[in-house]
Amino acid sequence: xxxxxxxxxxxxxxxxxxxxxxxxxxxxxxxxxxxxxxxxxxxxxxxxxxxxxxxxxxxxxxxxxxxxxxxxxxxxxxxxxxxxxxxxxxxxxxxxxxxxxxxxxxxxxxxxxxxxxxxxxxxxxxxxxxxxxxxxxxxxxxxxxxxxxxxxxxxxxxxxxxxxxxxxxxxxxxxxxxxxxxxxxxxxxxxxxxxxxxxxxxxxxxxxxxxxxxxxxxxxxxxxxxxxxxxxxxxxxxxxxxxxxxxxxxxxxxxxxxxxxxxxxxxxxxxxxxxxxxxxxxxxxxxxxxxxxxxxxxxxxxxxxxxxxxxxxxxx
Amino acid sequence: xxxxxxxxxxxxxxxxxxxxxxxxxxxxxxxxxxxxxxxxxxxxxxxxxxxxxxxxxxxxxxxxxxxxxxxxxxxxxxxxxxxxxxxxxxxxxxxxxxxxxxxxxxxxxxxxxxxxxxxxxxxxxxxxxxxxxxxxxxxxxxxxxxxxxxxxxxxxxxxxxxxxxxxxxxxxxxxxxxxxxxxxxxxxxxxxxxxxxxxxxxxxxxxxxxxxxxxxxxxxxxxxxxxxxxxxxxxxxxxxxxxxx
Numbered sequence: 080x081x082x083x084x085x086x087x088x089x090x091x092x093x094x095x096x097x098x099x100x101x102x103x104x105x106x107x108x109x110x111x112x113x114x115x116x117x118x119x120x121x122x123x124x125x126x127x128x129x130x131x132x133x134x135x136x137x138x139x140x141x142x143x144x145x146x147x148x149x150x151x152x153x154x155x156x157x158x159x160x161x162x163x164x165x166x167x168x169x170x171x172x173x174x175x176x177x178x179x180x181x182x183x184x185x186x187x188x189x190x191x192x193x194x195x196x197x198x199x200x201x202x203x204x205x206x207x208x209x210x211x212x213x214x215x216x217x218x219x220x221x222x223x224x225x226x227x228x229x230x231x232x233x234x235x236x237x238x239x240x241x242x243x244x245x246x247x248x249x250x251x252x253x254x255x256x257x258x259x260x261x262x263x264x265x266x267x268x269x270x271x272x273x274x275x276x277x278x279x280x281x282x283x284x285x286x287x288x289x290x291x292x293x294x295x296x297x298x299x300x301x302x303x304x305x306x307x308x309x310x311x312x313x314x315x316x317x318x319x320x321x322x323x324x325x326x327x328x329x330x331x332x333x334x335x336x337x338x339x340x341x342x343x344x345x346x347x348x349x350x351x352x353x354x355x356x357x358x359x360x361x362x363x364x365x366x367x368x369x370x371x372x373x374x375x376x377x378x379x380x381x382x383x384x385x386x387x388x389x390x391x392x393x394x395x
Numbered sequence: 396x397x398x399x400x401x402x403x404x405x406x407x408x409x410x411x412x413x414x415x416x417x418x419x420x421x422x423x424x425x426x427x428x429x430x431x432x433x434x435x436x437x438x439x440x441x442x443x444x445x446x447x448x449x450x451x452x453x454x455x456x457x458x459x460x461x462x463x464x465x466x467x468x469x470x471x472x473x474x475x476x477x478x479x480x481x482x483x484x485x486x487x488x489x490x491x492x493x494x495x496x497x498x499x500x501x502x503x504x505x506x507x508x509x510x511x512x513x514x515x516x517x518x519x520x521x522x523x524x525x526x527x528x529x530x531x532x533x534x535x536x537x538x539x540x541x542x543x544x545x546x547x548x549x550x551x552x553x554x555x556x557x558x559x560x561x562x563x564x565x566x567x568x569x570x571x572x573x574x575x576x577x578x579x580x581x582x583x584x585x586x587x588x589x590x591x592x593x594x595x596x597x598x599x600x601x602x603x604x605x606x607x608x609x610x611x612x613x614x615x616x617x618x619x620x621x622x623x624x625x626x627x628x629x630x631x632x633x634x635x636x637x638x639x640x
Contacts, residue, residue: 121563122534122535122561122562122563122564122566123534123561123562124533124534125563219435219436220435220436221435246560246561247435247557247560247589248435248589249433249434249435249589249634250434250589250591250627250630250631251434251630251631251634251635252434252435254631275560275561275562276590277564290563319596320575336565336568337568337571337596338592339591339592339593339595339596339625340595340614340615382564385563385564386564386565389563389564389565390565
């Protein structure tokens with residue numbers, strides 16, 4: 080790895096791109112450190128793909144600047160393209176070539192061979208090898224993603240951009256894919272990855288939450304939870320739907336949302352102790368004839384934080 | 396007790412030597428929200444396609460809203476609603492034009508279409524966008540609109556195939572509130588999802604593995620049966636037996 084061993088992997092300042100009326104990426108600044116997994120987390124339409132396409136030199140920004148591995152994404156694009164690996168969101172390998180043929184093709188494009196790069200792709204190749212003769216189009220969703228990752232790695236890039244590699248992939252395959260990313264990161268490669276799944280934030284070293292073209296917040300996943308600005312509680316009970324209505328009727332409720340088997344209640348007040356809020360909620364619930372509910376203070380997760388920031392951006 | 400809204404008996408579908416769905420049996424009660432879970436390739440989509448009359452079973456039987464899907468597929472479609480995971484409205488028609496089109500296809504009168512349009516759009520606060528092209532409205536709204544269009548003809552049973560994929564976390568929850576409203580009004584809902592927290596919102600869930608149903612019950616029952624803290628752990632244990640976490 081030459082020329083860029085020191086310094087940040089990605090520096091974007093005021094990066095913007097419009098499509099007609101729509102500001103797909105709106106004044107985004109971010110720094111990615113070498114050797115980290117940096118997650119861009121947001122729903123469809125947040126601008127993740129547009130951001131990635133600018134960072135991998137496939138789309139010109141109409142405002143701001145970005146440097147990847149110290150090279151400008153507009154001026155130094157030819158140099159940069161040999162140093163980055165990019166896995167687009169849509170499956171973009173050749174469905175009628177076999178697994179082995181796809182890999183050989185991408186190796187040839189970058190002037191190398193599969194044999195020469197065996198070490199680089201070893202952790203993934205072990206899982207793909209049983210399917211080497213199968214047409215790429217006939218692979219399962221999880222296996223397609225692994226093949227695409229292999230093809231993005233074949234020229235030994237210093238940084239990998241993975242655009243929604245786990246979208247539409249089942250929960251178990253997602254977990255395995257993230258295990259692979261951890262292995263790659265440990266080998267020294269920088270990974271910038273986007274996902275709509277909030278629960279994947281915990282697998283990243285740092286994350287940026289993205290919505291409507293803007294970054295809402297950037298930090299370590301645990302820190303984003305710690306910075307949740309209000310007291311948060313998990314409320315459980317036999318009738319979640321009844322409980323939801325009852326809690327939303329409490330005058331100090333800032334938000335009440337279902338979270339799996341419990342509801343998350345955020346109090347609108349900043350400086351009231353948890354004990355007081357728990358007691359008030361229990362009195363309120365008893366007053367509307369809800370019995371058997373439990374209330375406990377909890378730490379906020381990424382999804383809580385995302386929803387808080389969304390509501391701040393545009394009051395519901 | 397009323398007849399089940401969905402009654403599936405030993406339903407099987409083979410493609411050549413491959414058994415995609417292997418003798419599955421389950422019932423869904425009227426007004427129930429039933430989560431139909433499984434890994435990619437486990438057979439969920441094949442099973443759902445048989446239940447909505449798009450694919451003929453190899454053997455077994457399935458009754459949906461009182462109609463046998465193997466013999467009455469045409470009739471059946473008028474009693475069910477279906478929302479596919481690929482967005483299924485016409486992007487270059489307006490919100491109202493989409494509603495009118497699907498209402499017409501389902502044989503509703505102009506008066507019924509007018510009444511139900513106002514009611515549905517009011518339900519999701521979309522009256523303002525009535526004359527906007529569907530292409531121009533945000534994804535979260537499109538998904539909610541697609542759901543309500545699937546309910547336009549008041550089907551007894553509605554099938555939702557990954558309705559919340561890629562949707563932001565607030566809209567995802569609003570969507571589930573719409574599902575609950577529909578269920579409380581008596582509509583039976585069968586839904587697939589990759590978000591296992593959403594599986595907790597279902598009255599009961601089934602988990603398919605290799606074409607068969609490997610777990611079936613309320614989320615609490617399923618977790619208890621597998622001694623697992625979360626459905627995610629159950630899912631992992633079932634789909635990767637022997638794997639170390």
